Amino acid sequence: MKSRIEFRVEQHLPPKKDGANSMWAKSAEVPRLIALRQAAVAAMTGRPAFRANVSLEIEVHCPVVPGQRVGDLDNFITGVCDGLMAADRGIKQDPRWEAPECAKVHPSKCAALIDDDAVVSITARKVVGGSAPWYRVSLEGE
Numbered sequence: 001m002k003s004r005i006e007f008r009v010e011q012h013l014p015p016k017k018d019g020a021n022s023m024w025a026k027s028a029e030v031p032r033l034i035a036l037r038q039a040a041v042a043a044m045t046g047r048p049a050f051r052a053n054v055s056l057e058i059e060v061h062c063p064v065v066p067g068q069r070v071g072d073l074d075n076f077i078t079g080v081c082d083g084l085m086a087a088d089r090g091i092k093q094d095p096r097w098e099a100p101e102c103a104k105v106h107p108s109k110c111a112a113l114i115d116d117d118a119v120v121s122i123t124a125r126k127v128v129g130g131s132a133p134w135y136r137v138s139l140e141g142e
Helices: 030-044 073-084 100-105
Strands: 003-010 054-062 119-128 134-141
Touching: 003 030, 030 073, 030 100, 030 134, 054 073, 073 119, 073 134
Parallel strands: 054 119
Antiparallel strands: 003 134, 054 134
8 A cells, every 4th residue: 555754854954875884884874874764754643664666756945055075965865765765684784773763764774664675656846945954854655
């Protein structure tokens, strides 16, 4: 049975996956991953994770910071997809994941997506401008 969730993450850009190093251990990415996973878990309201025929929509709003690049949209998409799944076992992780407040969003747990190979369509948009970062994610599928 198809279902849909949507959530918004304020004051953060999405996590970025870039390169061979684990985003789960990168100091800059851990707060982004925590915010993503907390918003996703709250939106799921206890329903089972998506496992098939998933459509993903992402809209990222990035403020302009002179002399600083915002980030590539494809890296944000990959970061969100991987961030909604459980991390691979044995992946290098930042110690902050062991804090009690991260128990529900720990990398060992699925936040909303069993496996991103179930994603059959992606619609993404990056909007540069505004005063603070935020993004919206919606998932629809089985």
